[in-house]
Amino acid sequence: MSMSEPAPRPAIMHDVARLAGVSHQTVSRVLNNHPNVREATRERVQQAIRQLNYRPNALARGLVTRRSRTIGVISFDTRLFGPASTLLGVEHAARAAGYAVTISSLANLDATSVRSAVAALAGQPVDGAIVIAPREGAAQGLRDLRPGLPLVAVEAGYSGETPVVSVDQFSGARLATEHLLSLGHRTVWHIAGPADWLEARERIEGWRASLADSGAAAPPLLRGDWSPESGYRAGLDLADNPEVTAVFAANDQMALGVMHAFYERDLRVPADISIVGFDNIPESEFLTPSLTTVHQDFDEVGRRGLKLLVGIMEGDSERASQPERVPATLVARQSSAPPRPSRGRRAVRRRRGS
Amino acid sequence: MSMSEPAPRPAIMHDVARLAGVSHQTVSRVLNNHPNVREATRERVQQAIRQLNYRPNALARGLVTRRSRTIGVISFDTRLFGPASTLLGVEHAARAAGYAVTISSLANLDATSVRSAVAALAGQPVDGAIVIAPREGAAQGLRDLRPGLPLVAVEAGYSGETPVVSVDQFSGARLATEHLLSLGHRTVWHIAGPADWLEARERIEGWRASLADSGAAAPPLLRGDWSPESGYRAGLDLADNPEVTAVFAANDQMALGVMHAFYERDLRVPADISIVGFDNIPESEFLTPSLTTVHQDFDEVGRRGLKLLVGIMEGDSERASQPERVPATLVARQSSAPPRPSRGRRAVRRRRGS
DNA sequence: AGGCAAAGTGTGTGCGTTAACATCCTTCGG
């Protein structure tokens, strides 16, 4: 027995074949569950595989089959709850379907960042890709770089020729607005997301449609950027306006900022003003007061997106160009209540200077 | 011109070579920035590459170089802010270093889930892996399945033979506890994470050490499971105890639950009780009141983890078996304040039944 | 002008696998 174990390189198919006393092709048949292998031979091969701790080389396999059994995911800021949940749904569904997942996330939404992420993914050996980014740019860029690559967009609005799976933002916004109106509020103010986000647009449309249906006047629109800070700033504006009794924020984070602003202005939620958010982040339930919001089933969106992609990749023809819509649901909690019986709000008291 | 464009299969190196009038090897040299190529030739080749929209086949390249330029990441619940941020830090650093990232996330922490995620990653062609999971099981499983695979653990506690990068939990917990003591509180109660999480243990130790240093009595430990619900339950217990004036929750989510419980019991934060959390999730700043917490730089942890892994992969020898520690910092906000001058807390009033 | 190193380029081989084809061994019916 010599001292030098010369770096035990991983076993290859040929090693297994030799140990089992068969040809490498028979090993390949066992690995791929080919029927025409005698049971005794199969056993012997599997024994050899275990003994050598052999695992097939995915690169070599992919080279000859021309399929990597890997999908790519391009995602915007995976720290956010929505994209993160969707990614998780995609990943678990992918594993169940026998696909690995390679990610490429955008640092931010400017064109450079999108290009970098898209280029990185385009260089990867992926059989298909899912775009979790609210910009058409990502899907289009990938299409340019890798023509013919199966593609599905999720959590995106309208998206050109790419099949889309997303939550029904329009109906979700209607649910939120109608909930507040049905509590007796005369109208509902809305803090929207950035103008170039399709989700933001659809939520505005749902809100407007709902107000129109009830004959309520549509107050001026406020703009945020999804961040608590922006909600806070909008909240300060609203706090100064005694007309405001109900606010629908386009996401929970902005709702959080609004509540903070109201707290600083000594306005009570929901006694003085009701608030409804959107997303149902895990924190919503335990805010003070707990936040009424619209639940989005991100996991389901991820699962459906992957299912659709697999369908396209495995040749089920490119049907289903219809956008798939996952319904949103209202979760009523403490932050929404009927308005005070007396018209208008009690006078705004200032607790802080200025 | 015939009707049938017979599926324009992607160009291969040979196509580029023919178009440029060189051998495939020269194309290869251009792609890999080999110095000995005449400038005119290089231009011609690059022109041909553009014209044919050629991109090298990563599978074929990996097969011959025996390196895939891909790393794997095993992560626990990527919806949580910490793991999600770390993953993002890893991913961006990886892209900058020329590596792709394949993920495999755990649905939960039971052995089956860990095995499934580890097995999925072990089958992938990765040059190395980062484990963002608080269980040694994941790293060990990967080590068993793929001996010799370069491995780094992040956001994990002590982890056997695997190099570790993580935030200094012990010092972070000291910061939180000392902050409350320095405000004048006699002692600090602690709501810990699950007993089998190393982060939870280290935070307990930091808390205990800090109390001991100040000669403060250590109150009984409360246990949570990181969720707002568990913090809420612990908060209800604490609310009934008039001795309690300062609470250090092991993460922000539990702190949120605690604040909600106090609100229901009509206790004011920070007037009646001070609270400090851990993590500094984006919502903390805009809670009502805003939450004093300990900031963890997850991004930095991800970056450092990747840097360490690249060092190992590229043969810088396996130095740095020392755990790398990223410092934690205290972020003082509204939820912590000196105790009321009168000893003890005002009587607990109940607002709700029972 | 000759020679010789270096720059520039081409040829052949193998990475580990699957697919196509060839071959051998059963078995079963007439």
Added chain:
DNA sequence: CCGAAGGATGTTAACGCACACACTTTGCCT
């Protein structure tokens, strides 16, 4: 008891690339 069908196995050839090596050209020194 022989022949054919088909089950079981082996042989050979790609897949697209990089590496080792061989070869041709260029430039420079003597």
